[in-house]
Amino acid sequence: MSNKSAVITGITGQDGAYLSKLLLEKGYAVHGVLARRSSDTLWRLRELGIDGEVRLHDGDLTDLSSLIRVLQASGAAEVYNLGAQSFVGSSWQQPILTAQVDGVGALNVLEAVRLVNPQARFYQASTSEMFGLIQADRQDERTPFYPRSPYGVAKVMAHWATVNYRESFGMHASSGILFNHESPLRGIEFVTRKVSDAVARIKLGRQKVLKLGNIDAKRDWGFAGDYVEAMWLMLQQPAADDYVIATGQTTTVRQMCDIAFAHVGLRADDHLEIDPKFMRPAEVDVLLGNPAKAKERLGWEPKTSLAQLITMMVDADMRRLAG
Ligand code: NAP
Numbered sequence: 001m002s003n004k005s006a007v008i009t010g011i012t013g014q015d016g017a018y019l020s021k022l023l024l025e026k027g028y029a030v031h032g033v034l035a036r037r038s039s040d041t042l043w044r045l046r047e048l049g050i051d052g053e054v055r056l057h058d059g060d061l062t063d064l065s066s067l068i069r070v071l072q073a074s075g076a077a078e079v080y081n082l083g084a085q086s087f088v089g090s091s092w093q094q095p096i097l098t099a100q101v102d103g104v105g106a107l108n109v110l111e112a113v114r115l116v117n118p119q120a121r122f123y124q125a126s127t128s129e130m131f132g133l134i135q136a137d138r139q140d141e142r143t144p145f146y147p148r149s150p151y152g153v154a155k156v157m158a159h160w161a162t163v164n165y166r167e168s169f170g171m172h173a174s175s176g177i178l179f180n181h182e183s184p185l186r187g188i189e190f191v192t193r194k195v196s197d198a199v200a201r202i203k204l205g206r207q208k209v210l211k212l213g214n215i216d217a218k219r220d221w222g223f224a225g226d227y228v229e230a231m232w233l234m235l236q237q238p239a240a241d242d243y244v245i246a247t248g249q250t251t252t253v254r255q256m257c258d259i260a261f262a263h264v265g266l267r268a269d270d271h272l273e274i275d276p277k278f279m280r281p282a283e284v285d286v287l288l289g290n291p292a293k294a295k296e297r298l299g300w301e302p303k304t305s306l307a308q309l310i311t312m313m314v315d316a317d318m319r320r321l322a323g
């Protein structure tokens, strides 16, 4: 068991909740930056039964002084920067906010670490969205970036800031380039959870139609619970580095829908409708990661198949709606 202390930005998000649970199980004192909202954002921590075990500090990624205060109060040896405006679709409507939170916000966390405890280990939540218009069939750590959204652009800045602080100041700063990862705690705006929730509603007779955008898009989808283990492993290495975390399989949105509907004995074709409202100004057509480096150096491999993931999500939404 560890007696370390960790700070997580984005602790109320999907990954923040799973990472908190993992670190608590390992004996860490877990501190989180809580960006004040008018509505309840603690539901994920409650679902995992850990809302009373983490220590929450008011703060915001756009407010450097609040980040400095959290790092001073926590004495953190590890800092995980998971906070972000993470919905790609919204980033065209809020490009400046997205840049401030996802790009400059990461720089604020790096600066806070440099000022308070430059020996602390830092994790940046980078993303396969940085590959955008893909420059290689299977994307790995050496594949050039070509972001296709304001979100991807902001994340490229944060990624390079992480590399730069490692090279400039010798900080233990790692960037995890994670491909899409989902769970029953996924936000309802993302396509897998939109589908699992709709399938449950349709099965229970509360909805008839599911409206989607580009169902030919392909994603490399894994389970968030598996992916947070990779984040922790990166910070346990003697030297900081960048790692692609993915399953190495890619699937269309349409095929993912087929799995979800079939799980409750329905046919996707009977319920799907295409609505141009959900199309994006520029699309990332296909993502497919090569996680060979993570396997070799971290000993990390995904444990959950797409079918297991999607059925887990549909079952969770059936339970929520029935309850
Ligand atoms: P998420 O569920 O959307 O969580 C985002 C978190 O960031 C929430 O806790 C949110 O707080 C917080 N946040 C938003 N604006 C903030 C601000 N101004 N100051 C402080 N905190 C703020 O995202 P996720 O799926 O857990 O993803 C975690 C990270 O990994 C994100 O950086 C995302 O971009 C990145 N990523 C995700 C995936 C994926 O497939 N899930 C893949 C690659 C990279 P509220 O709860 O108050 O809104």
Ligand code: GDD
Binding pocket: 086, 087, 088, 089, 126, 127, 128, 129, 178, 179, 180, 181, 189, 190, 191, 192, 194, 211, 212, 213, 214, 215, 217, 218, 219, 253, 278, 279, 280, 283, 284, 287
């Ligand atoms: N959200 C959504 N809603 N997406 C749809 C819909 C719909 O109705 N219909 C089709 N899609 C397509 C999107 O156009 C995209 O090609 C794909 O489904 C996945 O969309 P999202 O689930 O919103 O995820 P994302 O790939 O844009 O972004 C997620 O993964 C990134 C990693 O690649 C987010 O978690 C990002 O934060 C993350 O960085």
